[in-house]
Amino acid sequence: MKYWQVEDMIKIAILGLGTVGTGVAKVVAENHRQIERKLGEPLEVKAILVRHFKDGPYRQLMTDDFSQIEEDPEIRVVVETIGGMEAAYEYTKRALETGKHVVTANKQLVSERGWELLRLAKKKNVNYLFEASVGGGIPVIHPLTQCMVANRIDEIYGILNGTTNYILTRMVRTGAFFSDALREAQAKGYAEADPSADVNGIDAGRKICILADLAFGQQVDPDSISVEGISKLSLRDVKVAARAGYRIKLLGRALRMPGGGRTAYVAPHLVPEDHPLANVEDVYNAVVIRGNATGDVLFYGKGAGELPTASACVSDVIEAMQRSAKREEAGWNGDTDGFVDPLEAATRFYFRIEGSLTDAAMAFGQVEVLSEDGETGFLTDRITGREAREHSRSLNVLSCLRVLE
Amino acid sequence: MKYWQVEDMIKIAILGLGTVGTGVAKVVAENHRQIERKLGEPLEVKAILVRHFKDGPYRQLMTDDFSQIEEDPEIRVVVETIGGMEAAYEYTKRALETGKHVVTANKQLVSERGWELLRLAKKKNVNYLFEASVGGGIPVIHPLTQCMVANRIDEIYGILNGTTNYILTRMVRTGAFFSDALREAQAKGYAEADPSADVNGIDAGRKICILADLAFGQQVDPDSISVEGISKLSLRDVKVAARAGYRIKLLGRALRMPGGGRTAYVAPHLVPEDHPLANVEDVYNAVVIRGNATGDVLFYGKGAGELPTASACVSDVIEAMQRSAKREEAGWNGDTDGFVDPLEAATRFYFRIEGSLTDAAMAFGQVEVLSEDGETGFLTDRITGREAREHSRSLNVLSCLRVLE
Numbered sequence: 029m030k031y032w033q034v035e036d037m038i039k040i041a042i043l044g045l046g047t048v049g050t051g052v053a054k055v056v057a058e059n060h061r062q063i064e065r066k067l068g069e070p071l072e073v074k075a076i077l078v079r080h081f082k083d084g085p086y087r088q089l090m091t092d093d094f095s096q097i098e099e100d101p102e103i104r105v106v107v108e109t110i111g112g113m114e115a116a117y118e119y120t121k122r123a124l125e126t127g128k129h130v131v132t133a134n135k136q137l138v139s140e141r142g143w144e145l146l147r148l149a150k151k152k153n154v155n156y157l158f159e160a161s162v163g164g165g166i167p168v169i170h171p172l173t174q175c176m177v178a179n180r181i182d183e184i185y186g187i188l189n190g191t192t193n194y195i196l197t198r199m200v201r202t203g204a205f206f207s208d209a210l211r212e213a214q215a216k217g218y219a220e221a222d223p224s225a226d227v228n229g230i231d232a233g234r235k236i237c238i239l240a241d242l243a244f245g246q247q248v249d250p251d252s253i254s255v256e257g258i259s260k261l262s263l264r265d266v267k268v269a270a271r272a273g274y275r276i277k278l279l280g281r282a283l284r285m286p287g288g289g290r291t292a293y294v295a296p297h298l299v300p301e302d303h304p305l306a307n308v309e310d311v312y313n314a315v316v317i318r319g320n321a322t323g324d325v326l327f328y329g330k331g332a333g334e335l336p337t338a339s340a341c342v343s344d345v346i347e348a349m350q351r352s353a354k355r356e357e358a359g360w361n362g363d364t365d366g367f368v369d370p371l372e373a374a375t376r377f378y379f380r381i382e383g384s385l386t387d388a389a390m391a392f393g394q395v396e397v398l399s400e401d402g403e404t405g406f407l408t409d410r411i412t413g414r415e416a417r418e419h420s421r422s423l424n425v426l427s428c429l430r431v432l433e
Numbered sequence: 434m435k436y437w438q439v440e441d442m443i444k445i446a447i448l449g450l451g452t453v454g455t456g457v458a459k460v461v462a463e464n465h466r467q468i469e470r471k472l473g474e475p476l477e478v479k480a481i482l483v484r485h486f487k488d489g490p491y492r493q494l495m496t497d498d499f500s501q502i503e504e505d506p507e508i509r510v511v512v513e514t515i516g517g518m519e520a521a522y523e524y525t526k527r528a529l530e531t532g533k534h535v536v537t538a539n540k541q542l543v544s545e546r547g548w549e550l551l552r553l554a555k556k557k558n559v560n561y562l563f564e565a566s567v568g569g570g571i572p573v574i575h576p577l578t579q580c581m582v583a584n585r586i587d588e589i590y591g592i593l594n595g596t597t598n599y600i601l602t603r604m605v606r607t608g609a610f611f612s613d614a615l616r617e618a619q620a621k622g623y624a625e626a627d628p629s630a631d632v633n634g635i636d637a638g639r640k641i642c643i644l645a646d647l648a649f650g651q652q653v654d655p656d657s658i659s660v661e662g663i664s665k666l667s668l669r670d671v672k673v674a675a676r677a678g679y680r681i682k683l684l685g686r687a688l689r690m691p692g693g694g695r696t697a698y699v700a701p702h703l704v705p706e707d708h709p710l711a712n713v714e715d716v717y718n719a720v721v722i723r724g725n726a727t728g729d730v731l732f733y734g735k736g737a738g739e740l741p742t743a744s745a746c747v748s749d750v751i752e753a754m755q756r757s758a759k760r761e762e763a764g765w766n767g768d769t770d771g772f773v774d775p776l777e778a779a780t781r782f783y784f785r786i787e788g789s790l791t792d793a794a795m796a797f798g799q800v801e802v803l804s805e806d807g808e809t810g811f812l813t814d815r816i817t818g819r820e821a822r823e824h825s826r827s828l829n830v831l832s833c834l835r836v837l838e
Contacts, residue, residue: 055583055726065650066582159580165727167572167580175564175572177471178460178747245470304712304733321460321744322570325734328709329727339726342583 038067039074040105040345041097043119045086048133048160049076049109051338053086059342066346074103077110077119094119098126105345108132117141124148124156129348131341133160139234139250142241146359155351157344162188162235165336166329168315170347173242179319181243185281185432188235188294190311190332191219191226192258192278197309199266200275206261218311229257229278229294236280239315240292241360243282246367248292254370256295265380265427268405272398274298274378275306279432285368293370298378298407298431304328305432371413376431379416380405382424391419407431443472444479445510445750446502448524450491453538453565454481454514456743458491464747471751479508482515482524499524503531510750513537522546529553529561534753536746538565544639544655547646551764560756562749567593567640570741571734573720575752578647584724586648590686590837591720592713593640593699595737596624596631597663597683602714604671605680611666623716633662634683634699641685644720645697646765648687651772653697659775661700670785670832673810677803679703679783680711684837690773698775703783703812703836709733710837776818781836784821785810787829796824812836 040056042049053073056063064070075097076089097103098119106123108130110116116137123130124145132138137145138158149156159169172181187193191213198209210227213219225231233255240248258278269276277299282292299306304326308314313331318324330336381388381404388395392408399405403426408416416428445461447454458478461468469475480502481494502508503524511528513535515521521542528535529550537543542550543563554561564574577586592598596618603614615632618624630636638660645653663683674681682704687697704711709731713719718736723729735741786793786809793800797813804810808831813821821833 051726059583059585059726062585063583165581165724166730167576170580171572171576174752175575175745175748176570177751178464178468178744180464180467302712304709307707307709307712319570319744321456321464321740323735323741325571325732327730327732329730335726336728339583339724340580343580346582347579 037070037072038104038349039072039102040107041075041077041100041103042073043077043094043106043108043116044110045076045078045090046109046111047334048337048341049107051334052107052109052341055335055338055342059339063342063346067349071345075100094122098122103128105129105131105348107341107345108134109341110134112136113140120145120156121148124152124154127152127154129155129157129345131157131344131348133158133337133341135161135231135234135238139237139241142238143247143360143362150359155348157348158238159344160337160340162238163313163315163327163329164331164333165340166313166315166327166331167340168239168327169242171325171327172239172317176317176319176322176325179321181317181319182284183282183318184236184239184243184315185279186315187277187305187308187313188232188280188315188331189226189229189278190313190330191223192229192232193308193313194218194311195227196258196276196278199261199263200270203263203267205263206259227257227259229255232278232280232294236282236292236294239280240282240290244284244290245360246290247360247362247364248282248290248367249364252364252367253291254293254295258296261296262427265378265429268380268399269298269378273301274431275301276429277305277308279305281373283373285372289366289368291368291370291373293373296429298429300432303432371417374410374412375433376410377408377416378405378427378429378431379408379420379423379425380427382426387423391423442475442477443509443754444477444507445512446480446482446505446508447478448482448499448502448511448513448521449515450481450483450495451514451516452739453742453746454512456739457512457514457746460740460743460747464744468747468751472754476750480505499527503527508533510534510536510753512746512750513539514746515539517541518545525550525561526553529557529559532557532559534560534562534750536562536749536753538563538742538746540566540636540639540643544642544646547643548652548765548767555764560753562753563643564749565742565745567643568718568720568732568734569736569738570745571718571720571732571736572745573644573732574647576730576732577644577722581722581724581727581730584726586722586724587689588687588723589641589644589648589720590684592682592710592718593637593685593720593736594631594634594683595716595718595735596628597634597637598713598718599623599716600632601663601681601683604666604668605675608668608672610668611664632664634660635662637683637685637699641687641697641699644685645687645695649689649695650765651695652765652767652769653687653695653772654769657769657772658696659698659700663701666701667832670783670834673785673804674703674783678706679836680706681834682710682713684710686778688778690777694771694773696773696775696778698778701834703834705837708837776822779815779817781815781838782813782821783810783832783834783836784813784825784828784830785832787831792828796828
């Protein structure tokens with residue numbers, strides 16, 4: 029009886045045993061009952077690819093040779109948690125080529141090569157699923173590509189990076205400087221030793237590209253979007269914004285443009301404090317998807333962390349085993365045509381200048397003053413990024429941020 | 434060429450041409466491009482079942498004879514938007530029996546007979562899908578049953594009825610009486626002429642039952658849960674709560690109980706004003722799902738209305754056409770064992786009594802005073818509903834509400 033049960037399991041491999049990989053092994057063990065109820069069969073981790081063997085509960089499952097996984101016909105799904113490009117890209121391709129489903133949280137790989145890997149998966153009649161690549165444990169990709177599929181998606185925006193949101197929350201709540209808030213985030217394990225991909229907006233950029241790819245059906249290259257982080261953000265702006273009823277949040281934004289193009293960018297925004305995103309604090313993430321039938325739908329939760337992200341991977345493993353081969357994949361094509369420079373996206377802009385209200389008005393016409401104390405903080409009317417840049421040429425600009433309407 | 438295209442369409446029927454039914458026809462027409470991109474084929478409404486013929490854009494599609502739809506092999510999916518039980522139940526069964534997929538927004542039918550209809554659908558190798566029955570256009574059911582499937586779900590709660598949330602928002606914002614706010618909601622089309630199912634919490638009760646069914650895998654009968662609406666809510670409580678930092682919201686709540694049972698109920702709650710649900714206003718809905726791996730995930734958007742609800746139905750039509758036959762349905766069994774009386778669910782309680790603080794303290798021990806002006810408003814410690822009832826026997830209770838923690 030025991031023997032029969034073991035044979036009747038669905039077996040998977042995990043590539044990498046970092047935070048997410050370890051979480052996947054934990055979720056498979058801890059929630060085996062829920063998983064079996066849904067799958068109809070137990071799920072078992074058969075192998076874990078590591079670079080260096082180390083002791084611990086998973087020692088017996090470890091291998092440092094991918095071909096052992098590749099050549100094992102019992103392994104039906106590979107969960108890639110290596111991250112980055114080279115090895116992750118190679119192993120994903122090889123796994124798909126041998127007819128295994130691949131599940132991942134790797135936003136860099138999906139944002140750069142997702143369309144190609146989806147095409148390969150389709151050719152091989154397997155699935156390439158990546159719910160965990162955006163929003164960690166928050167369901168975003170399936171709701172977008174499945175539940176809202178009868179909509180024309182006009183816009184997606186959100187707080188896509190927990191590290192920067194934690195830092196901004198500390199700056200707003202306690203008046204901490206960016207550098208101190210960053211150190212605090214590192215001490216709490218919310219920021220990595222090298223935090224540059226987070227604080228410079230690169231991580232959020234990859235995520236908004238994936239959402240834009242899915243929403244608009246064409247590749248948006250992470251290299252082509254404009255990405256601005258929070259490392260240059262001044263505490264002065266946080267305070268001016270707060271007094272005027274705004275919180276500063278780092279937003280990724282993807283837009284269907286008038287005329288049919290599309291654009292995407294990452295930048296800090298002034299968010300009105302009664303907007304649902306204004307109250308998304310600490311390491312939480314939130315994404316707003318605007319469909320032409322649903323209106324705005326918001327998804328909110330823990331955007332990172334071992335167990336939330338891992339549970340999204342394991343749910344995708346279950347999905348991979350059950351998804352129909354005839355389903356049209358939530359794919360997109362590699363054609364980047366029709367991408368519009370994000371400078372063409374119009375919003376109101378916040379400026380802080382070393383200069384007077386008269387200087388501001390001469391550059392922008394009518395403005396809304398937020399602060400006047402040696403420096404002048406003000407909001408423009410709705411203009412494009414290009415106009416904001418051109419009109420401010422004659423000003424001594426200390427800060428320039430977009431405003432979410 | 435034209436002829437070939439017409440033949441290569443996926444054809445559906447709509448039952449009923451009320452708000453949702455009309456919306457389905459509109460979404461199919463307006464978003465045909467998105468739908469075809471996903472389906473790989475165009476989608477066409479071939480027939481609409483009505484009780485009485487009427488003129489309009491859909492006149493040529495109308496029939497008053499269900500057997501015409503039932504016997505038409507070209508019709509692959511039936512969208513049931515009749516609502517209620519009798520006809521909806523009968524036609525759903527007949528459609529499934531003849532091997533057609535059925536999609537619905539009918540929360541009454543799903544909450545009372547969903548498990549049975551899912552079983553029939555499985556037997557017939559077709560799908561019975563009802564994303565639109567909870568949260569209108571907000572994706573909730575698929576995220577719960579699919580994206581969060583690797584979680585043990587411990588709790589679900591939320592604002593599930595837009596009409597009552599609109600009324601409560603007016604009471605809080607403008608100090609309107611319940612009766613005036615209700616009339617205003619009716620004037621704006623947010624409340625029906627007979628608003629009882631909404632204001633008495635019955636609609637929210639059906640929705641929380643569906644969520645509980647899916648989360649816990651067993652039937653929760655709408656008759657077995659306790660349901661309290663907002664019709665007896667006093668403006669006085671709204672004001673006392675507001676001064677103490679709470680908003681009053683009608684919540685549906687489903688809980689995994691200590692010891693393995695499960696319960697569900699609908700009742701007005703005091704919600705702390707920094708809780709994400711506190712700022713869900715007007716006709717918006719929001720649902721929080723607590724998974725043991727993801728933590729709390731929140732879904733927010735328009736919970737009702739013609740186009741949001743219809744777009745969820747159309748997305749389910751697409752899903753039905755693409756879903757694998759071997760997928761384990763998001764079903765539950767009809768066994769109601771293990772349902773625990775919601776009186777056993779523990780929360781803090783808010784009381785307003787005609788009596789003094791001494792009276793309150795004699796009944797409940799230590800309490801947190803919210804108001805003392807002839808009447809006394811106070812919060813208890815965390816107790817069960819049964820304890821709240823027993824300990825308050827000696828008091829002259831004007832109001833008793835649960836508190837969301």
